[in-house]
Amino acid sequence: MKTYIPPRFKVERDQERCIKCQVCVNQCSFSVHSYDAEVDEVFSREENCVGCHRCVIFCPTHALNICKTPLDYRENANWRPEIIEDIIRQAESGGVLLTGMGNDKPYKVYWDHLVVNASQVTNPSIDPLREPMELRTYLGRKPERVELERGGLKLKTKVAPQLTIEAPIMFSALSYGAVSLNVHESLARAASEFGTLFNTGEGGLHRKLYKYGKNTIVQVASGRYGVHSEYLDVAAAVEIKIGQGAKPGIGGHLPGEKVSAEVSATRMIPAGTDALSPAPHHDIYSIEDLSQLIYALKEATNYTKPIIVKIAAVHNSAAIASGMVRAGADIIALDGIRGSTGAAPKIIRDNVGIPIELAIAAVDTRLRQEGIRHQASLVAAGGIRCAADVVKAVALGADAVYIGTAALIALGCTVCQQCHTGKCAWGICTTDLSLTKRINPDIGTERLVNLLRGWSHEIKDMLGGMGVNALESLRGNRLHLRAVGLSEKEMEILGVRHAGD
Amino acid sequence: MPEINVSTADMLSLDARGLHYKELNARLREAVAEGATDIELRNVFGQRYIGTDLDKPVNIHIYGTPGNDLGAFMDGPRIVVHGNAQDGCGNTMNEGEIVIHGHAGDILGLSARGGRIFVREDVGYRVGIHMKEYQGKRPLVVVGGTAQDFLGEYMAGGVLVVLGLTLKEGEAHRASYIGTGMHGGVIYLRGQVQPYQLGKEVGVAELGEADRGVLEEAVGQFCAHFGYDAGEILKTPFSKLFPLYLRPYGRLYAY
DSSP: OOOOOOOSEEEEEOTTTOOOOOHHHHHOTTOOEEEETTTTEEEEOGGGOOOOOHHHHHOTTOOEEEEEOOOOOOOOSSSOHHHHHHHHHHHHHOSEEEEOSSOOSOOOOGGGGEEEOOOOSSSOOOOTTTSOOBOOEEESOOOSSOOBOTTSSOBOSOOOOOEEESSSEEEOBOOBTTBOHHHHHHHHHHHHHHTOOEEOGGGOOOGGGGGGGGGEEEEEOTTOTTOOHHHHHHSSEEEEEOOOTTSTTOOEEEOGGGOOHHHHHHHTSOTTSOEEEOSSOTTOSSHHHHHHHHHHHHHHTTTOSOEEEEEEOOTTHHHHHHHHHHHTOSEEEEEOTTOOOSSEEHHHHTTSSOOHHHHHHHHHHHHHHTTOGGGSEEEEESOOOSHHHHHHHHHHTOSEEEESHHHHHHHTOOOOSOGGGTOOTTSSSOOOHHHHTTSOHHHHHHHHHHHHHHHHHHHHHHHHHHTOOBHHHHTTOGGGEEESSOOHHHHHHHTOEETTO | OOOOOOOOTTOEEEEOTTOOHHHHHHHHHHHHHTTOOEEEEEEEESOOOTTTTOOSOOEEEEEEEOOSSTTTTOEEEEEEEESOOOTTTTTTOOEEEEEESSOOOTTTTTTOOSOEEEESSOOOTTTTTTOOOBTTBOOEEEESSOOOSSTTTTOEEEEEEEOOTTSOTTOOOOOOSBTTTOOEEEEEEESOOOGGGBOTTEEEEOOOHHHHHHHHHHHHHHHHHHTOOHHHHHHSOEEEEEESOSOTTTTSEEO
């Protein structure tokens, strides 16, 4: 069938600069560039271009530029080009539209409507370059009160297992099979070097990475792929994945093409078979059932590790979170509507869930009202883009954040949203061995550690400016935030006052 | 059915009466760490997760009714239940054996990747759901009686045998949605089911020679546990239920 979808991007090749070295031909995994030896010329099939910039970055003579194709439909605020082309694609395929990465729709980003306070005159700001500044964070169930041994500094109270991280930033769940082993290794090594944790996602943990177990959160999702006693034993914490911000309420299908020999060994399923994750866990139909799985995992790990429960942020998150804490979750992870994915139906990604900012505030408020906030730590995910977002998330009530997209961008991702095709030209979201080698774990580790270091400095700067020398003093301290351009209701939910108030 | 006499001099006996599961399982862990290989648990009343964190080939005899998630994530032990089991038995099991001299509840063998489960009588809903197999691991579940709806749902591997021994003469299985979403593994069903009872991803076939071999082995083991006559059971014809498509959702998406 002839497709009615026009090319999205225009490939501009400066013929004077082009030396016909064919780097672009070799770098493009979407078959845009091709070299014709007969006429000694490089041609471009623009309809294949996804705008990932791989060729632009690697062109040695800067002969290439990719820009949006100037083709316009007649202006229409309702029937926008994306909507028209989605319909065309479905008319030509009859399928569910898949996409990758997070929601790209212009929902309000509340981070951009929150500003942070600073000390002026009445209390001194702190210079983090010369004064101690505490970002270390402990995640896990906290005791009601702490008792010390008589005459000493030894704790009498038995504290539940805690995770210790050097900054309130962890790497979000990215499953092996969706991303490559080199990406997993980069994340694991960066977490280990910096002193934080990475999360396996639901595709198991490759044996090569067991040595980073102390910095690993292993996930147990509805498919239970690669879940066995050694996997649980090697990790620092176990996360039960109920939902994901990019696709709340639905399961996942890893297509057989991506189940390579190594992925097969890690997921413990035959190579080439589809890995289907059911929408629900079939042993969880209620809070009581969730409690049952939480304690099954506590039994399986002999109460030595915190159990995290991750949900997508949805309308009733506050009430659900209360149930999760009462069910025994030591850490709650909330993933907002801008959370990313390796593959999700576009219609779900773009329309289901709520923004993480509102969810953090609602959950934190609810747990405080019920007097159970100390019983679980709160980790926020889904659209954390910079150090300021981390600071604002902590001020709204989060104990720490997960970053996924930001970490992938550090590795080279340009958010071209083609993860679901398995053809990632940057070698990130693919299991094609000719592509996965594009991520060098040594360099990947360095880039990720650099990112964490940069953000940590910035967080310290912002804390110092507020006159605060420990992240703990900012946690849930919403007086440090003010809203700009939000409605009464939005401010009520966020628990912040308007700027100037 | 004759009660199997298991008491021997080497058997460690634990009275579970009034013990919370956490305490019971801690004692089990301790006993196994100290080298106990044969343990009997008396007066079990609904304690959960028995056998979960014991990765040694220990034998455990349970008298009473173990609670949910019996043998969840289990990796090696052999458990005999002299009574009924509840829900979630063998959840995500990797290796080991569970023999139940009675009924069992819902989602028996959920996501199991290995091991064997034998149930003398009936089982609940969604039994064998999302069972898998991998290399040498191929979980086996044999149910002596009948099952409720969604038997073998989402099944990705393993062998599920339902013998229908608790059905009366001429009585058919009542489960519906059998094998819904099935994309691997095989179900051998003794007795009658109508096509409407099967998921749309399921095919029906007569048994081939290889099937016969697998089935005879499974029924043989079942009969050895519960004292039935395998020859008698195998006289009645079985249906083989298999996945029609290995990738049922392969054409669902537009890229």
